[in-house]
Amino acid sequence: MDYQSQEICHHEFFEELNIHRKESKHLDLVLNVGGKQFPAHKLVLACICPYFEAMFNGCFQDSSKEEIELLGLEPETFELMLEYIYTGHIVFTKDTAIDIFKTADFLQLSWLPEECVKFMAHNIEHDNCISYWKLGESFQECSKLKMQALEYASTFLGEIMVTKDFLELEFVDLETLIASSERYFTQKNELYETIYTAIMKWIQHSPSKRKIHLKKLLAFVKTQDIRQSFLDNVIMKDNLLQQDIAAANWLLDNFSLTKSQNSFSFNDSATESGKKAPHLFIMDTSTRCSGFNVETKRMFWLPNRPMSQGFCALWRNEHIYIFGGLKTQNALRYDKETNHWEYIPFRTQILNSAGSFVDDTAYISGGFFYNNWHDTVLRYDLHRGRFDRGPRMIMKRAYHGSVVDNRCLYVCGGSNGSGESVIKLALSERMDIREGFWRLLPGMKYAHGKCNVAMVDETLYCTDIAGGRTECFDIRRGAWESIAEAPGNNGAIVSYNRNLYRIYENGISVYSPSADAWSRVKDYFYITPVAVAIDN
Structure with missing residues (x-):
């Protein structure tokens, strides 16, 4: 056994x-x-x-x-x-x-x-969902946990944005989380307001290192779904947006600000208006508009305009007028009192013309359409609200500059051509409105293929939009001479209070004739700006 x-x-x-x-x-x-x-x-x-x-x-x-x-x-x-x-x-x-x-x-x-x-x-809870999500990215056996944790974090973005794990996320992880959140919110305004708040909390946790990501992150915020109350009480009171160029541009690009939000105020008393109102009205090839006070160096947010590039802009009688532009047969008028744009029937589709007011008549010269350059001059009478044709220029031209002095209309530079054959012009001409015909001026120093002009103390200034090469014409002496190159790429010149300003991609500068030099007065960002002086 x-x-x-x-x-x-x-x-x-x-x-x-x-x-x-x-x-x-x-x-x-x-x-x-x-x-x-x-x-x-x-x-x-x-x-x-x-x-x-x-x-x-x-x-x-x-x-x-x-x-x-x-x-x-x-x-x-x-x-x-x-x-x-x-x-x-x-x-x-x-x-x-x-x-x-x-x-x-x-x-x-x-x-x-x-x-x-x-x-x-x-x-999975508020204080561990991000840790579980990141764990799942490192270990294959946690792939299901990763999806569950990311879904939780996306659903409760508003609650987790105050946690340490959220504030210490890497930029690429924050992008993933925000993109994922769009699937789990039923109310669009709640979604994008939460995303905006989360972005700003993350940026403010380490602003010196993270501000470079602000522009890309704000692109996640669909501003058409932001409520007016959130814009007024949160976005407009965020100091970071006022201090950062990319953020300020995001505001200008995406919000048409009402007078209550906009520091561009024309209803102030006479003593205050000089301090608060803008002197320059600035637009660029996006639809955004802004103002600049040359004394306080203050920027103003203005309502976006409804059309894009290829227009000429003029100031007259408390209004900004825009003529021409891409894919439009309308003109636009901006009323500073109502702070709104309105359409004016134009019935002509033309690009890259130039314009100036003589009294209450706008003279819109040249431009091109379907690769045909024009020598026509269209006149718009403010009182009758009608267009007619004026005397044709000597040269067909587009991308040129136009300015008025002592009832004489000057056009300078630009390009001339047909089809793919284009030449840059070193020619300028003048029409005395009282005579009604054009005369060529002495030859310019340079050919300016794309330029704009401004008048200061009977001196006509012409500068390249792209490169900044600049020359001036003394009307009394009748001669062109070279001056210091204007700063920055893709800019425009404008005169205000007997000073010449250049608005370009990186800021605003002013010209000193005595020193023949430009000095920067404001850092900002524009995309090929157009500028108009207000009440010059």
């Missing part, structure tokens, strides 16, 4: 081994983790943990040592892992789950990481 011994309970066996470990009995190994020592039994570690089995079989350089250092692990978490190896028991909490997962993965304990993932998936 065979003898059968009493069955030994494996659970009790490992419990006893763990007691031996804690009492330092029969130990043959010390593990050093983060400066803390953990005595253990090689046999137990090798039986339960594939990582240690490989180590003790000579796969690692430290295999034969009695004390082994484990790098990259936290002692508190490793102590929990030893308890699990010896007893099979471990308790997950929201504070320990990620560290347990990473340590178990390091030690190749296949079952334990799966249990960690299950625990985390059932315990």
